[in-house]
Amino acid sequence: MDGIYILMFIAGAALGFGASQLLRHRLAGQKIADAEEKAKMIVEAAERKSDSLIKEAQLEAKDRLYKMKSDFDAETAETRDELKKQEKRLLSKEENLDKKNEQIEHQAKENARMERELQERESGIAKREKHYQDLIDEQKRQLETISGMTAEESKELLMQSMENEARHDSAKMIKRIVAEAKENADKEAKKIMATAIQRYAGDFVAERTVSVVQLPDDEMKGRIIGREGRNIRALEAATGIDLIIDDTPEAVILSGFNPVRREVARLSLLRLIEDGRIHPARIEDVVKKVDQEVEVTIKEAGSQAAFDLGVHGINNELIKYLGRLKFRTSYAQNVLQHSIEVGFLCGAMAAELGLNVKMAKRMGLLHDIGKAIDHEVDGNHAEIGARLAKKHGEAPKVVHAIAAHHEDVTPESVYDLLVQAADSLSGARPGARKELLENYIKRLEDLEGIAKEAKGVANAYAIQAGRELRVIVDGGKMSDDDAVILGKDIVKKIEEKLTFPGQIKVTVIRETRAVEYANK
Structure with missing residues (x-):
């Protein structure tokens, strides 16, 4: 009984396995059929798409070909038109050249004809010249026979006579012109000059390019020099001025191009001598204090000069530069005193001529302002002064008068000429400038x-x-x-x-x- 069950179980299992295998075969066949169907559909779709792409490509190729043909036809037509135009231009040029050739040939023939006529005229003129020259020579021979003089002698006599006559006439003309000029200008010029000179006579103080400091005794020289020269080196370094200690009894010479620094050195040395304490630290303190005092003196001198002339509104920096002229000399003439003189003279002459007196005084006072720094800056003092005045806000007329007072720049106004004249007057008066x-x-x-x-x-x-x-x-x-x-x-x-x-x-x-x- 158990065996039967077993057999039945085995048979059922076999039948189930067979059925499952059959079912698998059927499912696999179905999948294959579906796959084949899908593949067929994909192939058909690809064929359709390829046909479409081929058609599109053919259409695009046709469009490009048509466009290229159209472009080619257009370029060909344009080239053909351009060639036609060039052909027309060439034909026109050929016609013009033919006409010009005809004109040139005609002109050449005309020139040849005129040349022949000119040659004939020249030949006739040469004959007439020879005839006239023969007549002149004959006339000269007759004149020489009559006068008893040769042609050269007559020419020389005539030239001398003409020269004497010309010299006599020119001298008369010079006298007449000078007399007329003096008659119109001499009185007025003398009046202006005399009034200007009468109104101001500036003091003159002779200044030297070196300063001399008197010593109480020659022993002081050794103290100024110091141990191994440390004192004199400290003083020269602090002031920028050279100290010359030589055989001159009881004196030390200060030498330097900068007059302000030289004055600082002179005052510092006097204070050190008076104090008696001379050593590098003391020297630096004294020089610093004196430097400040001199700066104050400079500003006061510039302000006083402007106040004396009644010139107001000058920039503070220009006032300082003006004050530095107190320690500057030109041909041994104090430049600040000279500038004040020129300012007074310009004002006096401007008043006589009915011009702006304050403007003229301002120009005269500032005309040599460049000399305050001409030893520090390249250029002539007129050019330097004009730059300084322009930098610090002076009027263009004042700037130009400063630049033109030595005729480095062409004068443009009456004021420029007044500054030139006043500058010459101040420098040319007796005793103003010393010469060797x-x-x-x-x-x-x-x-x-x-x-x-x-x-x-x-x-x-x-x-x-x-x-x-x-x-x-x-x-x-x-x-x-x-x-x-x-x-x-x-x-x-x-x-x-x-x-x-x-x-x-x-x-x-x-x-x-x-x-x-x-x-x-």
Whole structure:
């Protein structure tokens, strides 16, 4: 019984396994069929898509081909039009060239004809010239026979006569022009100059380029030098000034280009000598204090100068630069005093001419402001001063007057000329500027030498410190008219060969002496 169950179980299991296998085969077949169907559908879709892409590509290729053909046709048409235009232009140029060739040929023929006519005319002119020259030569021979003189002698006589006549006429014209100018300007110019000089006569103090400090005794020199020279080195380093200690008894010389620093050194040394404590630390303290005091003095000097002239509103920095001129000299003339003089003179002349007096004084006071720093900055003092004035807010007229007061810049107004004139007046007055004796003698000799070089001069004398030159001429060799011309020639040579401040008056003196002797 158990075996039957077992057999039945085995048979059932076998039948179940067979059924399951059959079912699997059927399912696998179904899946394969489905896969084949899907593959077929995919292939059909791909074929359809490929057909579509091929058609699209064909259409796009046709479009591109059509577009390229259209572009080619357009370019071809454009090229054809351009070629036609060029062909027309070439034809036009050919026609123009043909016309020009015809004109050139016609002009060449005309030129050839004119050249032949000119040659014929030249030939006729040459014949007439020869005929006239023969007549002139014949006339000259007849004139020489009549006058008893050759042609060269007659020409020389005529030229001398014309030269004398021309010199006589020119001398008369010079006299007339000078007389007219003096008649109109001499009185007014003298009045203006005299009034300007009368209103101001500035004090003159001779300044030197070095300062000398007197010592109580020669032992003080050793204390100033110090051990191994430490004191003198400290003083020179603090002030920037060289101390010269030589054999000069009881004196020390201070030398330096900066006049302000030289004054600081002088005052510092005097205080150290008075105090008696001379050592590097003390030297630095004293120099610092004196430097501050000198700065105050500089500002006060500039402010006082502006106040004296009635010039207000000047920038504080310009006031300081102006005050520094107190320690600056030019040809031994104190530049601050010179600037004040020029300011007064400019104001006086401006008042006489009816101009702005305050403006003229301002220009005169500031005209040499560049000399305050010309030893520190490159350039001439007029250019430096103009830059300073412009930097610190001065009016353009003032700036230009400063730049033009030595004619480095062309004058543009009456004020510029007033500053030039006042500057010359202040520097040229007697005693304003000192010169070395050698230079003074050399200038006098040069003046007399220029006059003596002229023909007909008997003697020449430079007087009034070289401000006047008197020339004595031989009355028998030179007429009054010749004396006028000689004066002009000498003045011209002096202006060309010499450099001098102000002006030099040239006086030509001619006299005729009649000497007779009474005998018994």
